[in-house]
Amino acid sequence: MKEPSKKSEIEYCKVCRLHHDHGSRHKYFPRHKDLLSTFLDRFRTKIADVRFFLKNPSVLRPQEQSQNRVWCVFCDEDIVELGSSFACSKAINHFASSDHLKNVKQFLSKNGPAMDCIDDFRISEANVATWRRKCQSLGSEDASSFKGSCEQLSGTSNDIHNKLAFKTMDKIENVPAQLINSHHSSDVLPLQYNTNKYQISHSELPGVAHYGSYLNMDSSHLPLHTDPPSNLPGNGFGKHVIPSRSKDYPSSQDQERKQIKGSYSSPGEVGMTSISSSHSSDACGNVHSGAPPPWLDANDGNSSNVQLNQSDMSSSFQAKIPGNTRKLNPNRVGAAWAEKRKIEIEMEKRGQTMNSKVDAEWLPNFGRVWQSGTRKESRKEFEKEKRKLVKTESISTESEPVKIQPYISKRARRETGENGSG
Amino acid sequence: MSSLLLKTLTKKEEIDRIIRDTIDEVLVLRFGRCTDTVCLQHDDILAKSVTDVSKFAKVALVDVDSEDVQVYVKYFDITWFPSTVFFFNAHHMKLDSGTADHTKWVGAFHIKQDFIDVVEVIYRGAMKGKMIVQCPVPPERIPKYNLLYKDV
Numbered sequence: 185m186k187e188p189s190k191k192s193e194i195e196y197c198k199v200c201r202l203h204h205d206h207g208s209r210h211k212y213f214p215r216h217k218d219l220l221s222t223f224l225d226r227f228r229t230k231i232a233d234v235r236f237f238l239k240n241p242s243v244l245r246p247q248e249q250s251q252n253r254v255w256c257v258f259c260d261e262d263i264v265e266l267g268s269s270f271a272c273s274k275a276i277n278h279f280a281s282s283d284h285l286k287n288v289k290q291f292l293s294k295n296g297p298a299m300d301c302i303d304d305f306r307i308s309e310a311n312v313a314t315w316r317r318k319c320q321s322l323g324s325e326d327a328s329s330f331k332g333s334c335e336q337l338s339g340t341s342n343d344i345h346n347k348l349a350f351k352t353m354d355k356i357e358n359v360p361a362q363l364i365n366s367h368h369s370s371d372v373l374p375l376q377y378n379t380n381k382y383q384i385s386h387s388e389l390p391g392v393a394h395y396g397s398y399l400n401m402d403s404s405h406l407p408l409h410t411d412p413p414s415n416l417p418g419n420g421f422g423k424h425v426i427p428s429r430s431k432d433y434p435s436s437q438d439q440e441r442k443q444i445k446g447s448y449s450s451p452g453e454v455g456m457t458s459i460s461s462s463h464s465s466d467a468c469g470n471v472h473s474g475a476p477p478p479w480l481d482a483n484d485g486n487s488s489n490v491q492l493n494q495s496d497m498s499s500s501f502q503a504k505i506p507g508n509t510r511k512l513n514p515n516r517v518g519a520a521w522a523e524k525r526k527i528e529i530e531m532e533k534r535g536q537t538m539n540s541k542v543d544a545e546w547l548p549n550f551g552r553v554w555q556s557g558t559r560k561e562s563r564k565e566f567e568k569e570k571r572k573l574v575k576t577e578s579i580s581t582e583s584e585p586v587k588i589q590p591y592i593s594k595r596a597r598r599e600t601g602e603n604g605s606g
Numbered sequence: 607m608s609s610l611l612l613k614t615l616t617k618k619e620e621i622d623r624i625i626r627d628t629i630d631e632v633l634v635l636r637f638g639r640c641t642d643t644v645c646l647q648h649d650d651i652l653a654k655s656v657t658d659v660s661k662f663a664k665v666a667l668v669d670v671d672s673e674d675v676q677v678y679v680k681y682f683d684i685t686w687f688p689s690t691v692f693f694f695n696a697h698h699m700k701l702d703s704g705t706a707d708h709t710k711w712v713g714a715f716h717i718k719q720d721f722i723d724v725v726e727v728i729y730r731g732a733m734k735g736k737m738i739v740q741c742p743v744p745p746e747r748i749p750k751y752n753l754l755y756k757d758v
Contacts, residue, residue: 429742512630515735518695522629525696529627544618548625550698553683553709553753559698566681 198257199223199295211295220295227257228304234279237272238311241319244271258287258305272317279307518549611653612665614640616672624666625696632663632699632729637670637679638688640676645688648714655718655725664727686712686751692725694732697721706753713749720747 192207199220204210205557210222231300234254244252244265252265254275263275278284288305409464547563555562592600615621615635625633636652638645649667656665670679670687678684682691690711693697700708701724715721723742731739741748 199731305717438715480696513735516630516695517699517735517737518697522695525626525629529629546622548622548693548696550681551709552708553679569680570677583676591714 197295208350211297216295218299220297223257224296224301224304229307230254230587231279231307234272234275234366235307237270238276238315241320241322242271244269244273256284256287259284259289270322276307276315280309280312309586397592611656612649612667614667614669615675616669617674618677621668621675621678625693626665628664628693629695631694632659632725632732633693634663634665634690634725635680635691635693636665636667637675637684637691638667639671640669642687643670644698646716648688648690651715651718651721655721658722659725660753662729682710683707684710685753687715688712692728694728697737699728699731699732700738701741702738703743703744703748705748705751708738712751715743716747 192205194203194205195207196203197210200216206213210216248271249265252271254263254272255261256263256278257280263278265272265274268274283309285306288302289299292302292555306455461535471477472492516522545567547566549559550562552562554564557566560592613624615624621635624635634652636645636648638648640646640649652665652667659665668675668678670676670684682689692701692708692711698709701711702708703711705712711724715724720743727739727742731737
């Protein structure tokens with residue numbers, strides 16, 4: 185006699201996406217095996233993409249950061265490339281980490297057939313080291329064009345905040361550190377750095393002390409770490425913030441250098457940075473002096489271009505409008521009437537007085553309820569009825585009131601007639 | 607309240623003008639009295655939906671108590687209030703809702719979406735050249751009435 189199968193607890197299989205009580209036997213079921221192969225293949229393609237970037241490191245622009253994300257199915261987490269300057273850098277580091285390896289082993293033991301494919305889902309340390317070296321060499325090439333990358337890194341759009349911040353950052357670079365220090369005594373410092381979320385996150389309390397201490401240091405003295413970003417001191421955000429200060433990311437380092445030079449915040453003050461006022465007063469003036477804003481200044485020279493552009497726009501719009509009407513179905517209901525009416529309206533607008541007096545007797549095209557036949561017939565019938573109604577009304581008003589007399593029989597009338605004559 | 611949002615027409619000239627000036631858009635004319643409760647409900651639905659359909663439809667109310675308008679009341683064979691008549695490019699659009707009268711919608715709409723669906727179906731049919739369209743409202747939400755032929 186067969187032994188009754190053991191009743192196991194209900195578990196959820198990530199691969200098959202269903203609950204089952206098969207227990208440990210589940211992973212040998214053919215359906216599970218099929219689904220597992222597709223599941224792992226999907227992940228293999230993802231990791232192949234990451235391996236491509238491992239072999240060919242490339243700079244990651246901020247606008248592409250959100251697109252460059254990977255979901256690790258073994259660790260059940262989304263790896264987002266926020267604040268990383270090279271494509272898939274976080275993903276590469278994740279796949280090389282020991283936690284990921286542990287999770288992969290666990291997954292394969294629970295779901296998988298064998299452990300021999302474990303290397304497919306992780307990146308070895310050697311590969312990561314070669315990748316880092318490649319990044320470094322790439323970074324040194326980029327140092328000459330760092331300004332461009334700095335612009336990209338500091339903001340995605342060319343809005344005024346970034347423009348101004350960039351201008352000020354340029355000027356800050358030239359100002360010696362002592363001048364910045366001189367403003368330490370004043371209580372209220374002019375706002376020299378845009379205080380959006382990203383900037384505030386940089387100057388959080390644990391990091392503040394670092395900034396303060398770096399102020400008097402030359403850029404060459406900046407410490408160079410080789411730790412991965414997650415191990416940075418004073419970084420309370422895990423993976424998601426502050427570009428690492430390691431040698432691998434010289435472009436971001438330069439950006440930080442600029443930020444550090446430009447920012448000063450007293451301990452205890454959270455989220456506030458200031459820059460010296462000497463460079464803030466530009467030759468062009470500012471809001472308080474009543475000077476025009478920079479975008480208008482730029483447009484003054486291009487006003488004629490702007491006008492041209494506007495006329496171009498209007499002509500393109502006009503070109504669009506007839507395009508729209510051309511698209512209207514010529515077979516639509518009342519198309520001919522509509523075209524005629526549009527022409528009439530246009531002529532009226534131009535001032536040509538047409539016979540726009542609508543006939544008081546005009547009636548729209550209507551199919552009546554109790555009529556059969558064409559709509560023209562129904563209109564004709566209606567008009568006929570109207571005429572009849574008018575006639576009967578007129579007749580009734582014109583007729584004299586009928587006199588009511590008592591009935592006299594023929595004999596009586598004859599007798600009265602004979603009596604009258606006789 | 608809805609009369610503030612929707613135009614109320616009391617003269618034949620006004621009706622003529624609005625029919626002739628509405629080009630390539632559905633014109634919805636409601637014939638009724640603003641004091642009647644069913645009319646009020648109907649007007650409320652119309653007023654709420656007018657912005658949603660504004661790109662392809664116009665809505666106007668016609669007061670049936672006005673003398674000038676009686677010719678249209680007779681021409682359109684309006685016996686029940688509120689009655690809604692649909693036009694497209696000055697051509698009357700018929701709506702087959704399973705009732706006896708295909709030339710108009712009699713009664714109030716139950717929900718806003720019903721009205722929007724009807725106007726959309728009429729617009730689509732008119733753009734394809736159809737003068738009669740199938741009503742998309744389910745039968746349970748179509749008001750029932752008896753149509754009398756010459757008071758029979």
